[in-house]
Amino acid sequence: MQVSITVNYLNNDENKALEKEWLFSLFETFFLTNSSINNYLPRIQKQLQTKEGRTVFWKTLNDLRVNSCLQRTAFYVLCSLMFIALEEANKQEDYSSACRLLHMASTYYRLRGGVREFIQNRLMGLEIWTISRFWEEAFYDALLSEKEKQQPKHWPHLTQEEQDAQIEIHSQLAFGLLGTFGKLV
Numbered sequence: 001m002q003v004s005i006t007v008n009y010l011n012n013d014e015n016k017a018l019e020k021e022w023l024f025s026l027f028e029t030f031f032l033t034n035s036s037i038n039n040y041l042p043r044i045q046k047q048l049q050t051k052e053g054r055t056v057f058w059k060t061l062n063d064l065r066v067n068s069c070l071q072r073t074a075f076y077v078l079c080s081l082m083f084i085a086l087e088e089a090n091k092q093e094d095y096s097s098a099c100r101l102l103h104m105a106s107t108y109y110r111l112r113g114g115v116r117e118f119i120q121n122r123l124m125g126l127e128i129w130t131i132s133r134f135w136e137e138a139f140y141d142a143l144l145s146e147k148e149k150q151q152p153k154h155w156p157h158l159t160q161e162e163q164d165a166q167i168e169i170h171s172q173l174a175f176g177l178l179g180t181f182g183k184l185v
Contacts, residue, residue: 016056019047023060031067031074041077048085054097057085061104068108075110079122090128095137098128102138146173 023044030037037044047053061078070078082105089098105120128134147170155163 016052019053020056020060023047023056024063027060027064028067030077031064031070034071034073037077041081044081045084048081049088051089051092051094051097054085054089054094054101057081058097058100058104061108062100065104065107070108070110072110075108075117075119078108079119082119083123083126086123086126086128090126090131090134093133095131095134096141098134099138099141143173 026037026040029035044057048057082101085101086098089095089101102120105123106118109116109118111117123129155166158166
């Protein structure tokens, strides 16, 4: 598969869109056909050195989650790329990208003897998992994401009883997330 893009005359948003399109096409083909992407690894690794590149990477993986069961080669390549992305995120204190990559690492897996082996299991020894600021950001992102899902659009128009019920839901949500994160930390 040959994909090339000339981006010299494009603005930053157009560059990002083209990079995401290129990466999506590359990974979609790689995941489905298990074709080699070795020629593209230096370019991908270079992208992972920047916050923008890591954002394109996790967004691409998020868009391809329907193909989350990987063949052996794709699994190991993705493990390596996530390792690089997480190490770079840690160096640059880009905990937002790291949080999203953690989610992707717990999504992608391979079947090994009929048992799911998640990429997350291969990344457990990384330094980033020991940094409290990462976990604080991960918790905050998860809490905001869940809150947005639960937040009624017309808060001022709710009765006091309905508002109290929403506050209780959010309290339970926060408590549940604390339990989940407590197990991960």
